[in-house]
Amino acid sequence: MRRIRGLIASADPLRDTAPLAPSGRARAELAHHLSEGATMSELRERKGGLAVWVTAAGAVAAAAVIAAVLLNGADPAPPSADEPYYATSxxxxxxxxxxxxxxxxxxxxxELEGxxxxxxxxxxxxxxxSEPGPTIVVAHTPAGSGPETVALDPGHEYVLxxxxxxxxxxxxxxxxQGAVPVVDGRLAEDSLLSVAARDALGVG
Amino acid sequence: MTARFVGLFEAEYPRVHAYLARRLPDRSAAEDLASEVFGIAWQRTMADGVPSPAWLFVTARNLLANHRRKSARREEIEAAVPTGVPADDDTADRVLLVLESLRPDHREVLRLRYWDELSGHEAAQVLDCSEGAVWVRLHRARRAFSAAWDLPVSSRHHPHSTATGRGGT
Incomplete structure (x- = not known):
């Protein structure tokens, strides 16, 4: 099979560009949205009495803190690998x-696509x-061959x-995030895997 | 919920921005649309909860279509090569030429998968089809690309030429 993925990726207009992280303007606009949203929430909740107003005021304060974090760019940035990163379960x-x-x-x-x-x-x-067969084949870039690699060692157990x-x-x-070792029936590394998925897989 | 939305923003903004930048010649327009995507996403978050990454790409696709419709520079915007590909890169130029010769649905599924690195689920949302259809379309698009790649250059200059494969999805 021709290296189609590699060929097409070589023509990616952004292939030599660093990840397009949010600019200061994008962060400022988002901070504005968040603050606006919290204010609307406060106004709605004030009709319900003091207790909920206090809750709403807390939401405003929380949004303000998050807005400040956004503006300062002190974000919990995901790993900077050139591959998707998933922020939530x-x-x-x-x-x-x-x-x-x-x-x-x-x-x-x-070999996979060359x-x-x-x-x-x-x-x-x-x-x-989706139900896989009893035995499956997982293609992966082997550990040590570059920055975006993973080790799947025979004899070891994983959640994949x-x-x-x-x-x-x-x-x-x-x-x-795609491979998490399992040791003694437990995930051996941090993972965003949900409680429901862990339970279903027996690693809860 | 706000924290989850910020997490979504941090994780997905680069991907959404890149998706738009690959399809627009003007980087500032891509940034404008990316910001608009997340502005709409925040409104949705307040109404229905934090949306999925796939929803962000569908919104980006829709905003892109609107932007193209409104633009007075339509021909420029629909140019296949936005920015950033070195003019002296023969392989990249040839790949772009071959991509341009493919049917639009084949071209787009190849871009979504190999440029934007969307998952099957995300690509299905953007293409408005089932995930199974994405894989079938990708398979056919790869075949069409491969066939077009082997054609002589003189046969490849006509967009949507019959030689690039007629298989539908």
Missing amino acids: EALEGAADTIVRGSVVSSEPG LTVSLAGVEVKEFVG LLDSMPDGRYSLVNTT
Whole structure:
């Protein structure tokens, strides 16, 4: 198969551009929206009495603090990798066709769209989302081959957030959030995975 | 809720801004529209809760369409190559030429997947189709791209030429 992804990516008009982080103007506009929203909320809530007004005033104060953070740019920035980053459980889980808990039973070099990748065979124990087969193949960039890589070691267990490919194989939704080691039935790293998903996968 | 919205802004603004910048020749217009996307998103957040990233891209797509309709410089805006591709990059130039020769739906699914790196779910929202249709369309678009890539240059200058594949989704 021709390196179509690589070819098309090479013509990306923004390929040599740093991620387009929010400018000062964008942050200022958002801060304005947030403050406006909080003020509207306050006015609505004031009709309900003092107690809710106090709550609404708290919301205004919170929005003001967040606005200040936005304006100062002191944000909880995601990792600066050139791949998607998901800020919420909903976004992360929504990006995955299926989420599996499984053990890596094999790992071998392979090719994906002209790129050298590792193909990990994974024995599925539990899943959430679209049903995968009992054993699936996950294509990933092997650890040590660049900045956006992940290690899936045979004999180890992981929770994998997966995107299905037309050829039946899977890829991780990203390298920073797509694979979480499982040790003794628990996630061994921080993850935005929701409580419901953890419960369904038996790693709650 | 406000904190969740700020989290969404921090995580998704670069992607939404890039999606718009790839499709507009004017970077300041792309920034304006990106800000507008998040202004609308905040209104929605107050009414219905924090929207999904896919919803942001659908809103960006709609704003982009409106912007194009209103613009007096339509031909310039619809140019395939916005900015940033070095003129001496033969491969990039050739890829852009091949992309331009494809059907619009094939071209767009390739851009969404390989430039914007949208997930299948997000691309489905933007293209207003099922996720399964995205994969089928992507498969056909890749085939069409591959076929067009192998054509002689003289055969590739006509947008939407029949040689680039007729398979619909």
